[in-house]
Amino acid sequence: MATTETISDINIRPLQLEDVDVIAAIENSAYFAPWPRAAFTASIGIYPAFVMEKNAQIIGYAIFSAVKDEAHILNLVIKPILQGQGFGKLLLKFVLEILVQNHVKRISLEVAQNNEAAMRLYQSLGFLQEGMRKEYYQTPHGRIDALILVYKPSYTSAH
Ligand SMILES: CC(C)(COP(=O)(O)OP(=O)(O)OC[C@H]1O[C@@H](n2cnc3c(N)ncnc32)[C@H](O)[C@@H]1OP(=O)(O)O)[C@@H](O)C(=O)NCCC(=O)NCCS
Numbered sequence: 168m169a170t171t172e173t174i175s176d177i178n179i180r181p182l183q184l185e186d187v188d189v190i191a192a193i194e195n196s197a198y199f200a201p202w203p204r205a206a207f208t209a210s211i212g213i214y215p216a217f218v219m220e221k222n223a224q225i226i227g228y229a230i231f232s233a234v235k236d237e238a239h240i241l242n243l244v245i246k247p248i249l250q251g252q253g254f255g256k257l258l259l260k261f262v263l264e265i266l267v268q269n270h271v272k273r274i275s276l277e278v279a280q281n282n283e284a285a286m287r288l289y290q291s292l293g294f295l296q297e298g299m300r301k302e303y304y305q306t307p308h309g310r311i312d313a314l315i316l317v318y319k320p321s322y323t324s325a326h
Pocket residue numbers: 197198242243244245246249250251252253254255256257276277278279282283284285287288291
């Protein structure tokens with residue numbers, strides 16, 4: 168599934184082992200309960216993963232699993248100071264396009280029910296709610312539910 172895309176000063180390329188320190192720092196700045204550094208190291212070579220660079224600096228990443236015609240988005244992050252500028256949507260569209268090209272028919276993910284930015288992003292690209300996982304995420308105020316969202320290329324488009 169490895170590929171790259173370059174748009175102006177933005178480049179998307181496969182995640183490499185030497186990116187892990189930068190990725191882990193972004194992860195720690197983006198989440199209350201971040202993935203540990205070891206989770207990124209362990210995921211390389213197992214899960215398809217991409218970093219987004221702006222002017223050759225990593226500003227975000229996406230990690231997903233894909234088995235036969237199903238995929239699950241495991242992590243999608245844009246560096247906090249650059250959120251809200253369209254980079255998350257660009258990265259997610261890139262991932263969806265790769266999965267669609269590889270004939271994936273169902274792409275799922277979990278999102279915290281109070282994560283307005285992520286909900287807006289996923290809904291704007293055609294994800295629909297398919298279920299809920301009770302008390303799935305830890306927050307500073309206790310555990311909250313996750314919504315299960317699903318994207319099916321057959322009923323929508325990534326554009
Ligand atoms: C979720 C995330 C990846 C989105 O990336 P982003 O670059 O900030 O989002 P974009 O600028 O591409 O915006 C995508 C959509 O969300 C909307 N949006 C962005 N920030 C928002 C906010 N704070 N509140 C509400 N909507 C927001 C945008 O208006 C846009 O919607 P539109 O296309 O209908 O106009 C990013 O905010 C992030 O890394 N968050 C922390 C990690 C996380 O929660 N990841 C998702 C796990 S499920």
